[in-house]
Amino acid sequence: MEKYQQILAIIDPTTEDQKALKRAIELATQTKARITAFLSIYDFSYEMTTMLSSDEREAMRQSLINDRTQWLNELLKTIPHDGIAIDSNVIWHNRPFEPIIAEVMTNGYDIVIKGTHQHDKLKSVIFTPTDWHILRKCPCPVLLVKEHSWPMNGNIVAALNVGSDELEHQSLNTKITEEAVNLSKLIKANIHLVNSFPGTPVNIAIEIPEFNASEYNESMFNHHVEAMQNHAEKFSINKDHTHVEEGLPEDIIVRLSEELDAELVILGTIGRTGFSAALIGNTAEHVIDNLNCDVLALKPNGYISPLAK
Secondary structure, X not given: OOOOOEEEEEOOOOOOOOHHHHHHXXXXXXXXXXXXXXXXXXXXXXXXXXXXXXXXXXXXXXXXHHHHHHHHHHHHHHOOOOOOOEEEEEEXXXXXXXXXXXXXXXXXXXXXXXXXXXXXXXXXXXOOHHHHHHHHHOOOOEEEEOOOOOOOOOEEEEEEOOOOOOHHHHHHXXXXXXXXXXHHHHHOOEEEEEEEEOOOOHHHHHHOXXXXXXXXXXXXXXXXXXXXXXXXXXXXXXXXXXXEEEOOHHHHHHHHHHHOOOOEEEEEOOOOOHHHHHOOOHHHHHHHHOOOOEEEEEOOOOOOOHHHO
């Protein structure tokens, strides 16, 4: 049974070009998944209707929901999806990420797919506050997509932290790589495993004259290369498709993704050290903001969304 059986595609009410829905159909064509086209709406003029009766306010709200439901259903008719089941769901909420995550937790979706916006002049991808909330709080994989389709024989970059002995990181490495393998089969892509490691701490090199920075770096490099090879062998990934480099994750991931012209970067979003910790907060935003390609964000096993508490 294919992994992606239930897909939640987030509809963008500001455009007719529904990138998330098209990507969802692309995946569902391979997996025979069922798609829910999900739209969260809110009209702030509703805040100005407090002088109306509760029935009148409810009638206004329902009228707006009905209007958008009709728009969405008409939109679905214009997008080819032969043999793919697509349901529609329009929810009224003033914080769009909350009903999206609630829908995932209630109905157990396998993946959330959401389109990104592109800055017209800079040609770069712009991530909205809703994007960040979903990335950080959604318990299932989140795929943020850009404009074009995935070509045959493209490249998938899996960002790992192979240098850590912690079970949390090893488990997340496995999860990221398994996801890459699964997707590579679906979209006929190549997998590249990427890992960075920190260089010599400057304060140590200055404060301890006898400290051999070159020897330290070589030892660190060899340790990560060996760990990477051991990990890659478990998944039958060619040595030529593994990359270990000294530097910050936000620099290494972005540069290698550009060099490989990657269609998709898969990364973990929760952790304490190494790659995972670097992908929390500001560094995560630096990495993802600078990736002009699709991003698939995974949580570690056992992750519980703060909205579930």
